[in-house]
Amino acid sequence: MSDNVDNIIEIERVSKRFGRVVALDDVSLTVKRGEVVVIIGPSGSGKSTLLRCINHLESVDSGRIVVDGIPLTEAKNIDKVRAEVGMVFQSFNLFPHLTALENITLAQRVVRKRSQKEAEEIAHQLLAKVGIPEKANAYPGQLSGGQQQRVAIARALAMQPKIMLFDEPTSALDPEMIKEVLDVMLDLAREGMTMVVVSHEMGFVKAAAKRIFFMCDGRIIEETTPDSLSLAACKEERTRQFLSKILI
Amino acid sequence: MTPDEIRIKRITITATEEVKPLWERIDRWWLLFFAVLLITSLLILYRPDPYGRIFVFLQDGIRVTMSITVVSFLLILLVGLIGGLGRIAKNPLIKGIASIYVEIIRGIPLLVQLLFIYYASPILLRDFGTKLIGLWPSMANRLINIKLNPFGAAVAGLTICYGAYMSEIFRAGIESIPKGQMEAARSLGMSYFQAMRYVILPQAVRVILPPVGNEFVALLKDSSLVSVVAVADMTRRGREFMASTFLALETWMMVALLYLVMTLFLSRIVAYLERKTSFVR
Ligand SMILES: Nc1ncnc2c1ncn2[C@@H]1O[C@H](COP(=O)(O)OP(=O)(O)OP(=O)(O)O)[C@@H](O)[C@H]1O
Ligand SMILES: [Mg+2]
Numbered sequence: 001m002s003d004n005v006d007n008i009i010e011i012e013r014v015s016k017r018f019g020r021v022v023a024l025d026d027v028s029l030t031v032k033r034g035e036v037v038v039i040i041g042p043s044g045s046g047k048s049t050l051l052r053c054i055n056h057l058e059s060v061d062s063g064r065i066v067v068d069g070i071p072l073t074e075a076k077n078i079d080k081v082r083a084e085v086g087m088v089f090q091s092f093n094l095f096p097h098l099t100a101l102e103n104i105t106l107a108q109r110v111v112r113k114r115s116q117k118e119a120e121e122i123a124h125q126l127l128a129k130v131g132i133p134e135k136a137n138a139y140p141g142q143l144s145g146g147q148q149q150r151v152a153i154a155r156a157l158a159m160q161p162k163i164m165l166f167d168e169p170t171s172a173l174d175p176e177m178i179k180e181v182l183d184v185m186l187d188l189a190r191e192g193m194t195m196v197v198v199s200h201e202m203g204f205v206k207a208a209a210k211r212i213f214f215m216c217d218g219r220i221i222e223e224t225t226p227d228s229l230s231l232a233a234c235k236e237e238r239t240r241q242f243l244s245k246i247l248i
Numbered sequence: 249m250t251p252d253e254i255r256i257k258r259i260t261i262t263a264t265e266e267v268k269p270l271w272e273r274i275d276r277w278w279l280l281f282f283a284v285l286l287i288t289s290l291l292i293l294y295r296p297d298p299y300g301r302i303f304v305f306l307q308d309g310i311r312v313t314m315s316i317t318v319v320s321f322l323l324i325l326l327v328g329l330i331g332g333l334g335r336i337a338k339n340p341l342i343k344g345i346a347s348i349y350v351e352i353i354r355g356i357p358l359l360v361q362l363l364f365i366y367y368a369s370p371i372l373l374r375d376f377g378t379k380l381i382g383l384w385p386s387m388a389n390r391l392i393n394i395k396l397n398p399f400g401a402a403v404a405g406l407t408i409c410y411g412a413y414m415s416e417i418f419r420a421g422i423e424s425i426p427k428g429q430m431e432a433a434r435s436l437g438m439s440y441f442q443a444m445r446y447v448i449l450p451q452a453v454r455v456i457l458p459p460v461g462n463e464f465v466a467l468l469k470d471s472s473l474v475s476v477v478a479v480a481d482m483t484r485r486g487r488e489f490m491a492s493t494f495l496a497l498e499t500w501m502m503v504a505l506l507y508l509v510m511t512l513f514l515s516r517i518v519a520y521l522e523r524k525t526s527f528v529r
Contacts, residue, residue, distance in 0.1 A: 057431050083437040093432035097450050106446055107436035152432075159436060 005069075008033045008163060008194050009054060014063030016049055016218075023049040024060070025218035031163075036195045036208045041215030042242055047198040050215070051165050054196065055085040068162055083111065086156030090168040092148045094140040100127065100151045101136040104158045112159065119158075126154035130184050146177025153184055164188065166197040200246050205229070214239045275519060281512040288505045298495050302486075302502045309485030310506060316399065316481060317468045320406040324467070325460075327411030332418025333444070346415065353412035359473050362405040366477035370394055402474035410467055417463065421456035422448055454525045461518030465511050472507075482506060 009031040016024040023046045031037050039047050052058040053065060056078045065072040067081045095103050104123035108114045114122070127133045130150035132143075140148050149169055156164060166185065170178040182204045189195060189208040199205065205212060206226045214222040214236070222239045230247075234240050291299040334346025353361070377391030425448050433443035475484035486503040490496055 055435055057435060079437060079439065082435055085435070087432075087435040089428060089432065091428055093426075093428035095429065095432070095447050095451075097454075107433075107438055110442050110446060111437040155436070 006032050008035075008068050009196070010064075010066040011050075011054070012064040012066075014050075014053060014060045014065060016046075016053065016058060016061050022218045024053070027063075027218070027220055029213065029220060031194060031196060034192045034194055035210045036189045036193075036197065038205050038209040038212045039196065039198045039215055040200055040205070040212060040242070040246070045215040046218040047215050048167050049218075051087075051167050051196060051198060054163075054165060055082050055087055057087075083159060084161055085163045085165060086159060086161035087165045088149070088152050088156055088167065088169045090172050092140070092145070092152045092172075094148055094152055094155070096140050099137050099139055100132075100143065100154075103140070103151055104155045107155070108158050122158055123154070126157055127151070129157075129187075130154045131180065144177060145173045146180045149173065149177075149181045150184055153181075153188075157188075163194045163196065166195065166199065168198050168200075170199065170201055202229075202247060214242070216242075275516060277512075277519070278516055281509070281516055284505065284508050284512055288502075288509055291502070291505070298493070298498045299502055302489055302495070302499055303506075305489045306482055306485050306502065306506065309480060309482035312399075312480055313468070313471055313482040314510075316402055316406070316474060316479065317464075317471050320403050320410065320471070321464055321467055323403065323407040324410045324414050324463070327407055328414025328418045331411060331415025332422060335415060335419040336422060350412045350415050353409055356409075358405070358409045358470055359476065361409050362402065362473055362477050365405045365408075366396060366398070366401045370396055398474075398478040401477055402471075402479045405477070406467065406471065406474070410463060410470075414460070414463060417456050417459045418452070421452035424455050425451050457525060458518065458522050461514070461521065465514050465518070468510060468514065469507065 007030045009029070011027060011029040014024055014027045015022070025046075027046075027050060029037075029050075039050065041047055049058055053060050054067065056072050060072075068084055070077050070081050070084075072078060072081055094100075095106070098106060101120065101123050104126060105116070105119035108119035108122065109116065112119075124133065124136065127136055130153055132147050132150055135143060135147060135151070138147075140151070143151065153164075153169075169185070170181050173181065178201065182201060185195070185197070185204065186208055195208075197204075197209070206229065209226050212224050212226065212229060213220050214224075214234075216236075216238050222234060222236050224234065229243075234243060292303045293300070331346050331350065334342050335350065337343045337346070356364075373391045373394050377388045377394075380388040380391065422444075429447055429451065430443055433447040434440070438446070471481060472483040475481055475487065480488075482503060486499050490499045493499070
């Protein structure tokens with residue numbers, strides 16, 4: 001499977017523990033170019049850890065991760081991979097001392113070495129794309145949660161990543177703001193962005209996901225598609241239990 | 249919040265800003281500073297003998313005290329930054345060295361450190377030089393004939409001592425920034441040092457500004473200790489004046505007032521910067 005050029009992410013038999021806690025237990029997963037993959041599962045099942053391993057915010061104990069043909073082993077590869085992978089966090093993690101515009105231009109200038117002018121042009125385009133062109137000069141503290149998360153998405157997109165990782169991007173948001181963020185994500189999915197999304201927003205999952213993975217106790221216990229996403233179709237008892245809570 | 253609530257909140261905020269009289273907005277501690285400044289000036293102008301004489305005699309010392317404080321402080325900031333980064337380093341060797349430095353230096357009184365550097369370290373260097381004479385004669389001779397410059401020794405002593413405390417301030421400041429900030433920066437492809445420089449430190453500066461400012465004021469006062477290592481700072485000049493005139497009360501009154509003028513002024517500047525740079529998270 002490792003020679004397939006269609007696979008942009010290849011995770012092979014990855015394990016990761018934190019002290020005594022086994023966060024990932026022999027996880028394998030491949031994601032194809034342009035595919036939207038959703039990971040769901042109960043709290044503590046290792047979803048975030050899996051996502052964070054893909055851009056090496058966590059190191060793996062064993063197993064192998066290859067992103068766009070680059071193995072995540074040496075330090076210099078890690079920076080290369082991070083430049084290709086954008087990440088959106090549950091808590092936004094915008095830089096509070098910088099304006100929305102500066103949040104989006106900073107990494108463009110210091111990592112991509114773009115000029116101030118070019119970086120700002122790109123930032124303005126992206127702010128328009130996520131629907132808040134008028135907030136360029138606002139500080140994160142002056143934005144609503146939904147607006148902050150959209151700036152965070154624009155910030156990641158400014159690096160022109162090939163892959164976007166989303167870790168529960170809407171779970172810290174008030175209900176009326178969830179849609180504005182999901183809409184941006186749906187647009188991205190339609191444009192053919194490769195996305196790995198941890199989310200329990202079933203509307204988004206059904207509209208955008210190609211494949212859905214259930215995680216439990218650090219393992220992927222089941223794989224399905226949005227079409228066959230129903231209680232009856234799931235083989236595993238624990239998946240059914242979990243689904244019964246999130247499906248309406 | 250509904251748009252209405254937001255509007256009401258905005259109105260109340262602007263209202264309170266407008267209603268507040270000038271008297272409320274200025275920092276009233278400035279009055280204490282001006283009072284002390286006034287008393288000192290009046291003493292110098294209207295009682296030139298002895299206060300004017302003392303002031304003239306102390307002038308060189310004031311300059312030395314100021315330059316020692318400023319030069320040391322710049323070096324202390326550098327040591328504090330390096331030490332603070334060392335304390336949070338992943339590399340156990342770097343972390344170990346930084347931690348041992350901080351723990352040892354914090355356990356020795358500043359006065360003893362100054363005496364050690366000025367009087368004891370040349371002996372150590374000379375001993376080391378005699379051992380080195382066969383191996384590297386030119387270096388050995390340099391060490392044997394070493395003569396410490398009092399100003400340099402004082403700056404070194406203050407920097408080493410205060411650098412340890414400053415390292416702890418920097419460490420705490422950096423650690424107070426949520427982990428997600430470093431992760432967001434790294435996930436955008438920034439290196440550790442780029443993330444520190446552009447994301448973490450600019451935020452940490454706002455956190456550490458008050459304690460760093462307090463260190464500066466404390467340093468100004470502690471610089472009086474360098475008078476024991478032959479530096480002619482304000483305190484030493486005061487002692488010299490007293491020795492020749494026996495005007496103990498007047499001399500130390502003047503010295504105390506001059507320190508007070510400087511520290512009260514600096515404290516107000518620190519308080520001002522603190523208010524200026526606070527921001528909503
Ligand atoms: N830095 C860490 N140190 C120690 N344990 C950790 C750390 N990060 C995660 N864990 C543990 O690893 C396990 C998996 O955590 P992870 O955050 O990946 O779960 P999750 O599926 O994302 O959960 P949630 O839905 O609550 O976000 C949990 O038991 C968690 O406590
Ligand atoms: Mg999580």
